Amino acid sequence: MRPHFPSLPALAAFEIVYRRLSISEAAHELSLTQSAVSKQIKALELFFGQDLFERRARGLVATPAADLLAARLAPCLDQMEGLVREMHAVRQGGGVLKLAVVPTFATRWLMPRLRHLAQHHPNLVLNLSTQLDRFEFAGSGLDAGIIFGKPDWPNCDYSLIATENQVVVCSPDFLQRFGRPAERKDLSRFPLLHSASRPNAWSRWFETHGLPEPAGISGPRFDLFSMVAEAALAGLGIALLPEILIREELKQRTLVALFPVETYSEGAYYFIYPRHKAHMSGLQTFQTWLLAQASSQ
Template structure:
């Protein structure tokens, strides 16, 4: 039976018009005439039996149905484009993996090592998009996720990669800073907080048996890369795992005023949906990634004992 799907041309015209809220700008983007866009939209509305736009004196506006349809259509067209470009780029011979990754880990740890995996498995293409919070695999096209937090996503396998061992870091020019400070002295510095690890400073001070009155105060930033840059700009002291900022530490942009870490129950995991766990390309990537993160010579050990 023929599927109830509109033409691709009509969907492309609708998506562009919905994004721009303008038939004229959609026509410019797609190198069509405005009348061609109008015909495509009218045909789509007739096909659906629903008005997608309201015509006003100032142009066009999405109806409620149009807004909902645009939210559904846009990511699907993006996915078709990605799949098409992948086939074109690799002539259909590559096996692609789509990973959701936490951004700084991917940029600073994974990508510098990924060339080793590609040299061993040139037939596998690894695509990455950033995700910092849990999600449902059934609602995405991701094959796996590299995630920091707790294991136990429903319907998945969790493969332990590594713990974090964050230490205080700051600019050597930050007022009141020096190497060899005690945790109590660090408590007097302006603290930079990470929104995805809101209790990190509290846990660090508790591990050091220090009561800090303002352990939850300070600027909040989402990513380690943001924290590192804020620390470089002398905005405060941040808790960051050294393996993510090796260049900044080696170059003297950041120092560790107190080389002390703390134990954490949370960790980095490779999260794999059970329905994809036996996929050969994913199995090869998992085996390589687990071995790489468990390498005793890798930069994943704590900078100093938490005891």
């Protein structure tokens, strides 16, 4: 049996009073009287057996006990708010999906399309996080993922979103300052931008084209493809990037392709999920929408 807990309305009132350090402002936000809010705070102080606020002439001052309670309470209230949204979504038939996505695909491909998802599936609650490394669904709380690589995950089903075509790019400003490499072999004379998630990408690129790898390839290294793209846009060097992630920049010519788009990547982007979650309405809705978006690109 769970121990006795303070009331949720009292905790909600405390959170606002702590944030504003004002009974009157909290009362206005809650559409209650100041007396009602004061009673909620007093009930909490009696429950915990200690003062939460010091009443001074210039206003309220939070005690160390209030600081502790506020720090622990805030994430609980956030979770409760999320639970309420999810319960409404389930009631309205939209469903809930907790999704992990590789970071740059999330920011450069998925995020620009989420407005369309919200417009066409307003009752679907999508909880999105990023995962750069391979993860386990068991114990993660995740329902599905968008990964790059091979779909060799045990007890999972998957759908192909897109293959990955690589393109060598730089900014127009970089071309003006350094000139355009006439041939692929000339790249060894230019600063090359590197992604820490694929440290051997340039080595494989030179090998694919039958070129010797330059000794001590120069250029900075970045954690994410999104950072590499921003570095290329800033004119820091030449980048080897997935074409699917920089289509808008290529269209606007803020990045310029130095050679034709090439297909040689070892992996692809997949939507993947545990088989036992295939029945989830939120997963089915998102998967149908996602694959339609991928096929229209």
